[in-house]
Amino acid sequence: MSLEIKDLHANIGDREILKGLNLTIPKGEVHAIMGKNGSGKSTLAKVMAGHPSYEVTSGDVLLDGESLFGLEPDQRARAGLFLAFQYPMEIPGVTIANFIRAALQARLPEGEELEAVEYYKSLYAHMDALKMPRTFTSRSVNDGFSGGEKKRCEVLQLAMLKPAYAVLDETDSGLDIDALKIVAEGVNTLRSPDTGFLVITHYQRLLNYIVPDVVHVMVDGRIVRSGGKDLALKLEAEGYDWIEKELLATA
Amino acid sequence: MSATLDDNTIETTTPAWLAELQTAALKDYETTPAPTRRDEAWRYSDLSALKLDTFVEAKPVESEGRLINSSRGLDQTAAKLVFGNNALLHADTASLPAGVVVAPLDVAARDHAEIFRRYFMAQPVELGSHKYAALHKARVTGGTFIHVPANVEVTLPIEVFHWVEGENASVFPHTLIICGENSKVTVLDYFQSSDNQRAFACGVNDLHLERGAKLNYVAVQNWSPTSLAFHINSTIVARDATSSALSLNFGGGFVRGESLSRLDGEGSRSEMLSINPLDGARIVDQRTLQDHASPGASSDLLYLNSLDGTSRSIFAGLIKVEEGAHRTDAYQKVRNLMLSNDAEANSMPGLEILADDVRCTHGATSGEINEDELFYMQARGIRKEDGRRLIVNGFFQSLLERVESAPLREYLGIKVTERLGLPV
Numbered sequence: 001m002s003l004e005i006k007d008l009h010a011n012i013g014d015r016e017i018l019k020g021l022n023l024t025i026p027k028g029e030v031h032a033i034m035g036k037n038g039s040g041k042s043t044l045a046k047v048m049a050g051h052p053s054y055e056v057t058s059g060d061v062l063l064d065g066e067s068l069f070g071l072e073p074d075q076r077a078r079a080g081l082f083l084a085f086q087y088p089m090e091i092p093g094v095t096i097a098n099f100i101r102a103a104l105q106a107r108l109p110e111g112e113e114l115e116a117v118e119y120y121k122s123l124y125a126h127m128d129a130l131k132m133p134r135t136f137t138s139r140s141v142n143d144g145f146s147g148g149e150k151k152r153c154e155v156l157q158l159a160m161l162k163p164a165y166a167v168l169d170e171t172d173s174g175l176d177i178d179a180l181k182i183v184a185e186g187v188n189t190l191r192s193p194d195t196g197f198l199v200i201t202h203y204q205r206l207l208n209y210i211v212p213d214v215v216h217v218m219v220d221g222r223i224v225r226s227g228g229k230d231l232a233l234k235l236e237a238e239g240y241d242w243i244e245k246e247l248l249a250t251a
Numbered sequence: 252m253s254a255t256l257d258d259n260t261i262e263t264t265t266p267a268w269l270a271e272l273q274t275a276a277l278k279d280y281e282t283t284p285a286p287t288r289r290d291e292a293w294r295y296s297d298l299s300a301l302k303l304d305t306f307v308e309a310k311p312v313e314s315e316g317r318l319i320n321s322s323r324g325l326d327q328t329a330a331k332l333v334f335g336n337n338a339l340l341h342a343d344t345a346s347l348p349a350g351v352v353v354a355p356l357d358v359a360a361r362d363h364a365e366i367f368r369r370y371f372m373a374q375p376v377e378l379g380s381h382k383y384a385a386l387h388k389a390r391v392t393g394g395t396f397i398h399v400p401a402n403v404e405v406t407l408p409i410e411v412f413h414w415v416e417g418e419n420a421s422v423f424p425h426t427l428i429i430c431g432e433n434s435k436v437t438v439l440d441y442f443q444s445s446d447n448q449r450a451f452a453c454g455v456n457d458l459h460l461e462r463g464a465k466l467n468y469v470a471v472q473n474w475s476p477t478s479l480a481f482h483i484n485s486t487i488v489a490r491d492a493t494s495s496a497l498s499l500n501f502g503g504g505f506v507r508g509e510s511l512s513r514l515d516g517e518g519s520r521s522e523m524l525s526i527n528p529l530d531g532a533r534i535v536d537q538r539t540l541q542d543h544a545s546p547g548a549s550s551d552l553l554y555l556n557s558l559d560g561t562s563r564s565i566f567a568g569l570i571k572v573e574e575g576a577h578r579t580d581a582y583q584k585v586r587n588l589m590l591s592n593d594a595e596a597n598s599m600p601g602l603e604i605l606a607d608d609v610r611c612t613h614g615a616t617s618g619e620i621n622e623d624e625l626f627y628m629q630a631r632g633i634r635k636e637d638g639r640r641l642i643v644n645g646f647f648q649s650l651l652e653r654v655e656s657a658p659l660r661e662y663l664g665i666k667v668t669e670r671l672g673l674p675v
Binding site for chain 2: 049050051052072073074077078082083085088089091092093094098099100102103105106107113140157161
C-alpha cells in the first residue's frame with residue numbers, strides 16, 4: 001500500500017513545472033520533500049489534489065494502486081488523500097464545525113446522517129489536543145485567523161478526516177516555535193501504520209519535530225536526491241549549491 | 252383586474268371613516284396609471300409581470316387546521332397571530348406584557364381608532380408603487396396592529412403568519428407597528444403559500460418608532476415560486492430610536508420590494524438588511540430610500556443576492572440627505588453573488604446630498620464564487636455542488652452576524668440553511 005508518483009509532468013500555462021517526478025510513499029512512513037522556492041514543491045501538492053489551474057501532461061499518481069487522475073478533487077479526498085494547504089482559504093460565514101461536518105458527511109453513504117453528539121465529542125477532543133479554544137467551532141473557516149491558527153485548523157481537519165495519505169504543504173511557514181511544536185505534535189500523534197505522510201518544507205526546522213523516515217530533495221521539478229534525515233541536516237548546513245553543482249557535473 | 256377584485260363591497264363592521272378611506276383608495280388605484288417603461292422607478296423591471304387581471308378575491312381557506320399547525324416559528328413567543336386568505340384563523344396574545352396591543356386590523360380600527368387613524372398608511376408611497384399601495388389600502392382586511400406603549404419592553408418576539416391558498420388568490424397582508432417612547436419589541440412576519448398555486452400578495456408594513464424606541468423587524472417571505480408579490484414598507488425613526496429590519500426573500504416569482512427609512516430625529520438609526528437567494532426564473536426588484544431628514548442620524552443598508560438559473564435582481568437605492576441634515580452617517584451596499592451565466596443583476600445605487608459634513612458610502616459589487624475557496628472545500632472531500640451551497644450559505648450567514656439576539660440569529664441561520672437545501 002503506497003502513494004506512488006510516476007514520471008509526473010505538469011504545466012501551468014505553457015510552462016512545465018514538474019519534469020518527470022518519481023516518488024513512492026509507503027503507508028506508515030513519513031517522507032519529506034525539501035527544495036528551494038520555485039523548485040515545484042507546492043505544484044506537486046496541488047497537482048496531486050487536482051487543482052484546476054495545472055495541466056498534467058504525462059505520468060500518474062496512484063493511491064493504493066488506483067489512479068487519481070480522472071477523479072475530481074473531492075473524489076480524490078474521499079479516496080483518502082488530504083492536502084494541508086500552505087495558504088488555507090478564508091471562507092466567510094461557514095463555521096469550522098459546519099465545514100468539517102460537511103466533509104465527514106460527504107464520506108457517508110447516501111441517506112446516512114452524521115451522528116451529531118459523537119461528532120462534537122470528537123471535534124472537541126481534537127481541538128483540546130491542538131490547544132484550540134472551543135469557541136473556534138463557531139468561527140468562520142480561517143476568517144481573520146493568525147498564521148498559526150490557520151495551520152492548527154489544517155491539522156484539526158487532518159485529525160478529523162483521518163486520510164490514508166496526507167500531504168502537508170509548508171505547514172511550518174508563518175509559525176513561531178510554540179505553534180510549530182503544537183502542529184508537529186498534532187501530526188506525530190496521527191502517525192500510524194495506516195497513514196502515509198508527505199511533508200513539504202523549505203526549512204529543516206520542521207523536521208526536528210516531525211522526524212522523517214526518508215528525505216527527498218527536489219530541484220527543477222524532479223527528485224534529485226533521497227536519503228535519511230541526515231540529508232536534511234546537510235542541506236541546512238550547506239544549502240543547495242553542492243547538489244546543483246553535482247547535478248551539473250553529471251549532466 | 253377582474254370584477255371580483257374591483258368589487259368594492261365593504262364589510263358592514265368597518266367604521267365609516269375607514270370605509271370612506273377605502274372608497275377613496277379604490278378610486279386612487281383606478282385613476283393612477285400603471286407604470287410604464289419610461290418610469291424611472293420601474294427601470295429594468297419586468298412590467299409584464301404586473302398584469303393583475305387573472306387574480307381573484309381569495310375565498311376562505313379550506314385547510315384552516317393544517318395552516319394553524321404549520322405556523323411554526325420560534326419556540327417561545329409573546330404573541331402569535333395566524334391569517335389565512337386575509338382572515339384571522341388563530342390568535343394567542345396571552346403572554347403579552349400589560350398595555351401592549353396586538354390585534355387584527357378590524358379590531359384595532361374599532362377599539363384603538365384614534366391611534367390607528369393617525370398612523371394607518373399615513374406615509375406617501377414614493378418608490379413607484381403608489382398605485383398598488385392604493386389597491387392594498389382599498390382591499391385590506393387582514394393584518395396586524397401592534398402598539399407597544401412607552402417604556403415597555405416585550406422580551407419575547409411577536410410572530411404573525413400570513414397564508415395564501417388557492418389558485419390566483421389575492422391577499423393584502425398588513426403590518427402596522429407603533430413603538431412608543433423607549434419601548435422595545437421584536438416582530439416576525441411570515442408570508443407563506445399553502446399550496447404551489449400562483450397567487451397575488453400585495454402587502455404593506457408601516458413601522459413607527461417614537462423617541463428612544465427599539466424595533467427588530469423580520470419578514471420571512473416564502474410565497475410560491477410563481478406568485479406575484481408587492482411588499483411596501485415605510486419605517487419612521489424618531490430621535491435616538493433604532494430600527495433594524497431584515498427581509499428574507501425565499502419565494503415568489505416576481506417580488507417587488509419598496510423600503511423607505513426616514514431618519515426623523517437626532518441619534519436615530521435604521522438598519523435595512525435583505526437576503527435574497529434567487530434561482531429558477533425568479534425576479535426580485537427592490538427599491539430603497541434612506542431619507543435623512545434630521546442631523547446626526549445614521550442608516551445602514553446591506554442587501555445580498557445570490558443569483559442562479561435565469562434569475563434577476565434589480566436594486567435601486569437612494570441615500571437622500573436633506574438640507575440641514577448635517578453629521579449624517581449613511582451606508583449602502585449591495586452584493587451580488589453570480590452563480591449562473593444566465594442570471595442578471597442590475598444595481599443602481601444613488602446619492603443626493605444637500606447638507607455638509609456628512610459621511611455617505613455606497614456601492615454595488617458583483618462577483619462569482621471564488622474557485623480557490625471551492626477547491627479548498629473539494630480538497631476536504633466536499634462535492635462541488637455542496638461546496639457551492641456552503642459558500643452561498645456563508646455569504647448570507649455573514650449578514651446574520653448583525654442580528655443582535657443570539658437565539659434569533661441562530662434561528663434565522665437555520666432558515667437560510669434550509670432554504671439552500673443544506674442539512675441543519
